[in-house]
Amino acid sequence: MTEFLSALGHQPFLQTALLAGLLASIGTGVVGSLVVVKRITFLAGGIAHSVLGGIGAALYFGLDPLLGALAAAVLSALLIGWVRLAWQAQEDTLIGALWAIGMAVGVLFVAKTPGYAGDLMTYLFGNILLVPQRELWLMGALDALLLIVIGLYYRQLLAVCFDEELARLRGVNVTFYYLLLLVLVAVTVVLLIQVVGLILVIALLTLPAAIAGHYVKSVGRMMAVATAIGALLTSLGLALSYEPDLPVGPTIILLAGFVYLASAIASRLIARRRTRATLHPDPADGESP
Template sequence: MTGFVGALVDHTFLQYALLAGLLASIGCGIVGTYVVVTRLGYLAGGIAHTVLGGMGVAYFLDTAPMGGALIAALVAALIIGWVKLRWQQHEDTLIGALWAIGMAVGIIFISRTPGYNIDLMSYLFGNILLVSRQQLWLMAGVDLVIALTVVAFYRQFLAASFDEEFARLRGMHIEFYYLLLLCMLALTVVLLIQVVGLILVIALLTLPAAIAVQYVGSLGRIMILAIALGALFTCAGLGLSYEPDLPAGAMIILVAGISYLLATLSLGLFRQWRIGQRSQT
């Protein structure tokens, strides 16, 4: 770890990586909270994997893959949201189909790209050490959009995710807020792809919020705690991966996953212990 701190001072790419991790934690903590409390994990997975299609097309057309990813993610979010609102009974099958089609399109376009030698692995598992200055600005911009949207519509998102029927009766356009939420989810997924890759996106999106939801009791507090935890996990994962030269994305997820298991387990044990204490007195 000390070697990492020393290298951090010397190497710009490490500073960028650390900053990318922190920026990703912000979007991740905010949107992950909604994903956890409304159980949108599967939907988030569908959006994440469809993104590969957009990135593949962008590569084939020789444009910035992040731009392609953004467009693909937003389109996927709107299609999946529409499917969910329109065909609720078959949503899992339809999302599963979109998930696979997105990936297939991506792989086909990448294989057809002239001079095909892109590292597919870096999309699937991320490469935080290659983040550029431009990408950092994009990430900061996306964070800002997400934060402003949530500040403006916090109550509506709360109402829609807590009790949809009641919100509808109060004159809210549930469909609008639902699609807006999915678009924010899509933006967050794109943020995270650079950090941990699309296979591991769901873990970083949900684990910090899933820990936080066990300890605090309102959406706002869960978001703040999830952001802090996300920042901790990305920093720790990056630091631990540096000296032994392990893949940073995988290390971040490992830290997050183990922390989740420990947090859940210790809370369970603590509750049992307290019940035991109470029955003794």
């Protein structure tokens, strides 16, 4: 840890990596909370893994891979949303098929890219240490977009997350806001690709929000706490992986997984203790001094 803090002061790539993690944490906290509340982790997984097709196509045609990822993510979100709304009886199978097709298309494009000698593992598992400074601007712009959209349509998105039927009865355009939610997930996936890659993106998208959900009930507070937890996990994961030269993405996810398990056990024990205290109150508590 001491070596990391010392290097952080004079290594620009570490400063860029730290800032990238902090920017990604905003999407993790804000959109991840909606994913956890709505329980659409599987749909988010389908969006995330379909992104590889856009990355591969962008590389093949000489375009920015992140822009290809963004286009593929949004397209996948709309397609998966339509599948969920129109084909609920076969939802899991169709989303699984889109998931596999997106990855297969991406691998084929990467394999046929002329002269391409890059490492596919970078896109699958991420490499926050290789994030160029120019992409921080894109990440910042995507964060700003997420915050603006959620700020404008916060109540409608919450209504769709908690009870679609009630929202429809109240005049909310459920289809539009549901698809908007999936597009927000798509944008967040692109943010997180740089940090942990396609394979691990769902863990970072959901674990900080799930940890926050153990201790707060308000969705707004959940978003704030999850953002702080995401920032802490990405920063600490970067620091812990530096000295032993470990892959940063898997280190962050392992750390997040351990924290989640510890939090789940602790919250369960606290809940049991409260239940026991309610059912069997201590007689001494009712005595007057």
